[in-house]
Amino acid sequence: MEQMQAPASKMKAAQWDPAQKKIVVNEVPIPEPGESQFLVKIASASLCHSDLMAIEAPRTEPVTIGHEGVGYVTKLHPSAAGKGFKEGDAVGFLYIIGCCFACAECQIHNLCCSVGKPLLQGFTADGFFAEYALVDYHNAVLLPSNLDIKKAAPIFCAGVTAFHSVESCELRAGDWLGVIGCGGLGQLATQYAKAMGIRVVGIDVNDAILAQCKAQGADAVFNSMTNKDYVKELLEMIGDGVHAAAVFSNADAAYAGAPQIIKLGGVLMVVGLPPNPLQISSMDLALGKYRIKAESTGIPQRMGKAVEFTAKHGIQPEVQIRSGLEEVQDMVETMKSGKNTRRMAVVF
Numbered sequence: 432m433e434q435m436q437a438p439a440s441k442m443k444a445a446q447w448d449p450a451q452k453k454i455v456v457n458e459v460p461i462p463e464p465g466e467s468q469f470l471v472k473i474a475s476a477s478l479c480h481s482d483l484m485a486i487e488a489p490r491t492e493p494v495t496i497g498h499e500g501v502g503y504v505t506k507l508h509p510s511a512a513g514k515g516f517k518e519g520d521a522v523g524f525l526y527i528i529g530c531c532f533a534c535a536e537c538q539i540h541n542l543c544c545s546v547g548k549p550l551l552q553g554f555t556a557d558g559f560f561a562e563y564a565l566v567d568y569h570n571a572v573l574l575p576s577n578l579d580i581k582k583a584a585p586i587f588c589a590g591v592t593a594f595h596s597v598e599s600c601e602l603r604a605g606d607w608l609g610v611i612g613c614g615g616l617g618q619l620a621t622q623y624a625k626a627m628g629i630r631v632v633g634i635d636v637n638d639a640i641l642a643q644c645k646a647q648g649a650d651a652v653f654n655s656m657t658n659k660d661y662v663k664e665l666l667e668m669i670g671d672g673v674h675a676a677a678v679f680s681n682a683d684a685a686y687a688g689a690p691q692i693i694k695l696g697g698v699l700m701v702v703g704l705p706p707n708p709l710q711i712s713s714m715d716l717a718l719g720k721y722r723i724k725a726e727s728t729g730i731p732q733r734m735g736k737a738v739e740f741t742a743k744h745g746i747q748p749e750v751q752i753r754s755g756l757e758e759v760q761d762m763v764e765t766m767k768s769g770k771n772t773r774r775m776a777v778v779f
Contacts, residue, residue: 444561445759445777446493447486454760457493461563464508469516471502471524471566476559477584477750477776478762480614480681481704485554486763496759498526498552499584499776500559501574511568521574523587523738524566525731526552526559532569532731541730559584560759562779570731575742585615585748585774586741588728593619593679594737596702596726597627600675604628609673609692611635612680612703613644613652615774618749620677621647626744632665632673634692635680639772643749655688662691672697681705693721701725749773 441458448455464470477499485496504520516522530537530544542549550556558564574583593616602608608624610617613635621631625648633644636656645652651668653661666672672694678685681703687710689699699721701709715721740746751773753762762775 442562443756444495444557445497445756446495446560447490448493449490454496454763455493456756456759459495459561462557462565464506464511464565466508466510467567467569468508468528468565469504469511469568469571470506471500471522471564472505473500473502473559473562473564473779474521474580475502475582475584475776475778476500476561477589477748477774478759478766479585479588479774480766481588482553483763483767485558488554494554495557495559495561495564496553497558497560498554499588500524500564501580501583501587502564505563514568516568516571516573521576521580522566522571523574523583524572525570525587525591525728525734527570528552528556528565528567532567538730538732540727560756560777572735572738575738577742577745579747581752581778582748582750582776584776585619585750586738587734589616589774590619590741590746590748591734591737592616592702592726592728594623594740595729595733596620596677596679596700597623597629599724599726600677600698600700602627602629602674605630606674607632607669607672609634609676609689610644610649611676611678611685611689612682613637613640613649614679614771615748616679616702617677618644618647618773619746620679621649622744622746623740624648626740626746630669632669632692634661634665634685634688637769637772643772647749655684662688665692671695674698675700677702679703683707683710686710690715690721695720697721699723702727751775753777 677700
């Protein structure tokens with residue numbers, strides 16, 4: 432257990448300032464835990480492509496971005512006491528607050544809550560690129576000791592999402608999974624699939640990202656932009672197509688090309704969120720050419736299994752560590768430019 436010191440009254444936070452249209456490191460009050468919450472001293476926070484949506488959303492006031500974080504419990508609200516956490520515990524956590532976590536709608540997705548008013552930390556509420564952050568105990572799990580806390584932040588969005596997406600593809604050992612979009616999510620999905628005995632073919636438009644995916648266990652990789660014959664070559668290599676194709680890219684073209692590589696009756700797993708509605712052939716669905724499923728980070732009740740599997744198999748995100756909150760603006764610019772080949776995280 433790490434010995435914790437009482438926090439001061441102010442902290443630094445990396446906030447999107449809509450007036451300046453950039454990330455600014457501001458000094459803000461350290462929040463007080465409310466009902467069901469505890470205060471966490473952030474150890475590491477990582478940038479997700481979804482964070483760019485928080486920046487692009489219309490707003491008038493600054494918001495602390497970031498929805499992937501890990502840290503140490505420092506102060507508990509009385510209502511959070513006795514819930515399995517104590518001061519000094521290393522924890523990871525999800526990012527939807529303000530929901531009840533118990534209604535029937537919350538068992539589908541916490542944003543559908545019919546009782547509370549859900550908020551997304553890093554989007555509609557302050558997130559984790561700060562020295563301290565509030566966490567609802569429903570959202571938290573103890574961080575397994577064999578996971579490096581400096582690199583563990585992506586597990587609590589990207590990792591959980593990737594695990595669910597692979598597990599829900601209904602694959603067996605030896606089956607083929609197409610990972611379309613081999614960035615942070617795709618690389619984690621590759622690691623999870625290999626741990627399950629599944630064979631992986633990675634597809635992306637960036638050779639450096641494909642090399643990272645190959646290094647993490649992909650059996651084959653294809654650049655769909657530079658290799659115009661990649662579909663033919665892929666099918667010649669594995670036969671009649673992959674048993675499932677999980678699309679982690681948010682590009683319309685990624686979804687347009689996915690059905691070409693799926694074997695008859697296979698699964699198209701929707702994960703990436705493109706700007707336009709999916710163009711899907713109803714005839715293909717009616718004929719059973721493929722089925723469509725979708726996954727996301729999901730609800731806290733599903734998180735434990737993903738984290739346990741991650742720890743058991745020693746799965747670790749590939750993370751480029753940055754030294755301070757002042758780095759967040761450069762991280763955002765790097766992600767926007769598509770130059771990042773792995774997750775980027777600030778370590779405190």
